[in-house]
Amino acid sequence: MADKNILIVDDAAFMRMMIKDILTKNGYDVVGEAENGLKAVEKFTELKPDLVIMDITMPEMDGIQAVKKIKELDGNAKVIMCSAMGQQAMVIESIQSGAKDFIVKPFQADRVLEAVKKAIS
Template identity: 80%
Template sequence: MSGILIVDDAAFMRMMIKDILLKNGFQVVGEAENGLVAVEKYKELKPNLVIMDITMPEMDGIEAVRKIKAIDPQAKIIMCSAMGQQAMVIEAIQAGARDFIVKPFQPDRVIDAVKKALG
């Protein structure tokens, strides 16, 4: 069983998500600080789920979703968005994301989304 790839340009955000996942028995296989790195790590690690921030330098989450879906149409991706990013969330869902969670994170919402996506 591979695990989850966490993508966020803020290290503390990655740590927060990782913490929630580990406490709930999920495995984290890698982290990436932007979309470019996320696409490379996806190819390398083949995670069974990606938790992806929307706004990041180099390559944003939406572009990264498109690239990952092009590599693996079955990819499971959950987007993280700040309040007020509805338009971007819709775009990400159209690009192939399964679900989204809103910052600040409620741990149970994160876990629900992860369980649902891994279904």
């Protein structure tokens, strides 16, 4: 399994910690974290991760704008969106913008891992 470098983007530090915990326990490397879309695009450029796990609702630049930017930089970029319940419209928009999949908060470890596996296999 070579493709294991993941960038986590969420404005809530505890959410990043939760995802990081699930991933590292299962053999993935969290190579970076960002707290908004602007930082996500910067980190993506710098780190070239295999996968980005991105929250939708964030300050400065939301996840949907960030996905669009990342896909402009790299058409093969793999992004999974995170959303709270009831954000269906935003989820659809993010998938149309190039996201591969989405996971709903509160996270279930097996769902996170399933989405990650599917996105990078």
